[in-house]
Amino acid sequence: MRAAVLYAWNEPFKIEKVDLQDPQQGEVMVKLAASGVCHSDLSIQRGVLPMPPPIIIGHEGAGIVEAVGPGVTSVQKGDHVILTWLYSCGICRDCGRGRPHLCDKAAMATMTGGMYDGSTRFKVGGNDMRHWCGSFSEYTVVPEQAVIGIRPDVPLTSACLVGCGVMTGVGAAMNTAKVQPGDLVAVVGCGGVGLNVIQGAAVCGAEKIIAVDLVDKKLEMAKVFGATHVVNSKQGDMAEQIKGLTDGKGADFVFEVIGNTNVMQQSFQAIRRGGAMVAVGVPPIGQELSLPAFSFPLEEKSVLGSYYGSPRFRYDMPRILDLYMAKKLKLDELVSRRLPLDEINTAMEIMEKGEVARSVITYA
DSSP, X not given: OEEEEBOSTTSOOEEEEOEEOOOOTTEEEEEEEEXXXXXXXXXXXXXXXXXXSSBBOOXXXXXXXXXXXXXXXXXXXXXXXXXXXXXXXXXXXXXXXXXXXXXXXXXXHHHHTSSTTSOOSEEETTEEEOBSSOOSBSEEEEEGGGEEEOOTTSOHHHHGGGGTHHHHHHHIIIIISOOOTTOEEEEEOXXXXXXXXXXXXXXXXXXXXXXXXXXXXXXXXXXXXXXXXXXXXXXXXXXXXXXXXXXXXXXXXXXXXXXXXXXXXXXXXXXXXXXXXXXXXXXXXXXXXXXOTTHHHHSOOEEEEOSTTSOOHHHHHHXXXXXXXXXXXOSGGGEEEEEOGGGHHHHHHHHHXXXXXXXXXXXX
16 A cells, blocks of 8 residues: 655655555554645644654545454444544543543644554554645545544545645534624635635525635635625724724624734724634644734634534534535535655645645546
8 A cells, every 4th residue: 555655844755665554453454535625734744743654644544444453442444534634532531521622632633643642553664654634645545433434425525625724624624613693704714625614604594705815716616605794904904903993893703714813803893892802723833922912802802713613523524415415515526636655745745835725636
């Protein structure tokens, strides 16, 4: 079998022959059908996210269960599944409170690039190779908690996107902000995740959804996904333009989906009294955000962090796919390019240039 291996930061992936161990206790082997190419993958390649190479990454995966290890009960061979890159344990305090995305054990497994104990199931040239989800590989092995069974009639080339970008965006609106019918919403940054925030807000019944970006092509795409108004921030102060579309008061929710602290400040200025700026984009580690302190007690403004769309994986991910099958959410329209694994570096390049909403690696 083959996988794309990242050997060093800021270097291309190399396609290698790899060996994969059978799944052990509580683990599942998945034959990948498709993997989305996410901006987080690029951040790892560029050294922005602290996940040092060598490593096999890729985390928006969908496929078919090939084998299960002892003790696995939620899926069986032949089931269609999507992968979640957070391996929540299911028994800690946050998992028990319905917040599995905040599981400490999951965070540790994510950062070490392996299973719960830090071990890996991949070998390259006889040497252990760490992996994070590992969907840039023809097969992968992950803990059972990372495998979500789905209905078999969903195209896997679209279902894979729910593993990260769709869940992050739709969940930010539905779960983190809990947008209500009639709310006024602005979404700053109309890449893959931003488009999903937009359609999540639309499903929730937002009255106005204002898409903000610098690129007119992205703003046109935002209309396809449910934006009622668009703002090109090159044409003037972003906050003032949003206020101009909301009777001068600002939006109930402004979602910042870029990860730029200057834009986060502007987004905070664009919310109304009692509103919230929802931080979806991830700024570089070490950066700080300065906001007017009086706005918190005197205007009841707030900042909400949204990590992975605040998901309850086994409920939210199948629910998103049900909405897709009911034509309430768009997934097919997110896929700009389908490429084989051999063209993984092309997929990374066109994403970095902003030429696609999402590329998908497909496996025969």
